[in-house]
Amino acid sequence: MTADQLERAIRETLSRQAAVPRPCTVDPAGLAIRRATRTRRRRLFTGTALAGMATVLVSVGMVQLSPQAGHPTPPTVVLGDPRDSSWPAPEPVPSPSGGTSRPSLGPAGAAVDLVVNGTLYTSGKTGIPLGVVVADRAQRVPDRGGWLVVGAPTVAGRALLSVHPDGSTRVLLAGAEAIAVAPDGGQVAWRDGDRLSIGGIVGDQLVAVAGTSAPGAAVPVGFAGNSVLVRRDPARPGYALWHPSVGGLPADGWRDVIAVHGALPDGRLVGMVPTGTPRRPCLALLDPNRALATIRTACGPNLSPDGPGGVSTDGRWLLVNGRTGSSGPVGTLLIDLATLDGTPAARPAGPALAGAVSWTPAGTAWYVDARGGLVRVRPDRVVAGERAAASPVTGVEPTGRPVVVTDPAP
Structure with missing residues (x-):
């Protein structure tokens, strides 16, 4: 049997197995x-x-x-x-009514x-x-x-x-x-x-x-310059940097980091690490030139232990999920990163983040909340005591949620 005949046979078998004709986004x-x-x-x-x-x-x-970077290997993906x-x-x-x-x-x-x-x-x-x-x-x-x-x-x-x-x-x-x-x-x-x-x-x-072995459940989650930010397990803390020009991931390179939310203009990373007794998440500045060593920690805001967040283009603000009190509902906090030398100034900014944060060059943040609403945050208004509200995005499928497109790094 030729390759073309085999392909036609597989497609015919799969088409017969489909009980109800419907558009398919994947051709297995x-x-x-x-x-x-x-x-x-x-x-x-x-x-x-x-x-x-x-x-x-x-x-x-x-x-x-x-x-010494190791043997480049062809990827096994398509x-x-x-x-x-x-x-x-x-x-x-086209919409059901015939319009767009x-x-x-x-x-x-x-x-x-x-x-x-x-x-x-x-x-x-x-x-x-x-x-x-x-x-x-x-x-x-x-x-x-x-x-x-x-x-x-x-x-x-x-x-x-x-x-x-x-x-x-x-x-x-x-x-x-x-x-x-x-x-x-x-x-x-x-x-x-x-x-x-x-x-x-x-x-x-x-x-x-370049390629290297991936230990356990480690996955790439971001970049720091030309280095890859790797999380040891999507369900647990632990981050490391993979430098492809040096070789594979170092076995002892993992840091006890809960999350990384972005970078400052000078390259330092903004994230969270567990500190204190009992352990709780605190803000941290991490040095990518020293294997994510903690430069500074700052506690005060009641931060959610994991989840999305985003640093503004100018490095002044951080949007991250947290609580305004010890038992209040989780919402988005606007944190002034210029106050990390002491107790960080955190203000309630709006409903909780449910995805990426898009900071515009003008300093406005956009994100989608858990209900699929679109939220616009202006730091000057939040500082003045105004909380942002979500605007509905109509026409979204019940199982879907809008995705905000982020702007490129400057």
Whole structure:
């Protein structure tokens, strides 16, 4: 039986098993066939591909690897879109009434990009369907270069999608267990199987740079410069930095860190560590140049032990979940990072965070709360005693939630 005959047989079998015809966002048979085909091709052309990757990386001045950095290994995920990668600009999504399905953002307006029901809506009211990718996180690419969208977990893994301003899309990475994108959109780290990998995003291509063994349940969660921020277990504290130019993850490099919420302009990280007796989460400044060593801790606010948070572009403010009293409801706290030398000044800012925080260059923060409402926080008004309220985003599917698109790092 030829490969084409096998593919047709698999597709026919799966189509007969479908009890009710419905649109499917994942093609399991096609994905399996394409992954097997690419595996054979990678084994044949690994040497040539790695040489080409090294040439591209040197020419664009990306991560420099020393001879001791370990053997670069081809990723086991699917790199690139299985359907020849590039898709033309899609048509607007029609609503049941025949018009264009666009969410209503209520009194908050549309000053931030949002992903709603599988469509990316820009602040200019343009809607770009994302096709097979259901968004979990999204961020802008600098210089109007479009967007990078990290897909939600599926049976086929996560995907990384590049979206262009003209509406065309390209799948850069598929089948990964976890994906973290650098704030400037220039690098991506992912876990697949028992491997951690890091790659550079050059134009519309994903170039694999280096890989190392992933201990236990460790996953990449962010970047500090060219180093990858790794969490030992998504359900437990413990962070480390992986420096691809040095080698693998150090066995004794884990720090007792609860969460990392962002970076200051000078590169120091803002996070939480457990301190005191009994142990409780306190704010901390972490030094990425000394394996996340704690520079300073500051206690006072009743912080939630884990969860989302975000540091403003200028490094002045932190939005994070916490309580205003010992037993009050969890909400968002606005913390003045200029007060970390003493007891941090924390003010109630709005309903609790349920996803990423997008800080605009003008100093306004946007996020989505647990009910799917869009919240806009202006620090000057919070300092004056005003709490932000959520504006409803109508038209959201019952099982869905809007995703706020974050701006690129300056």
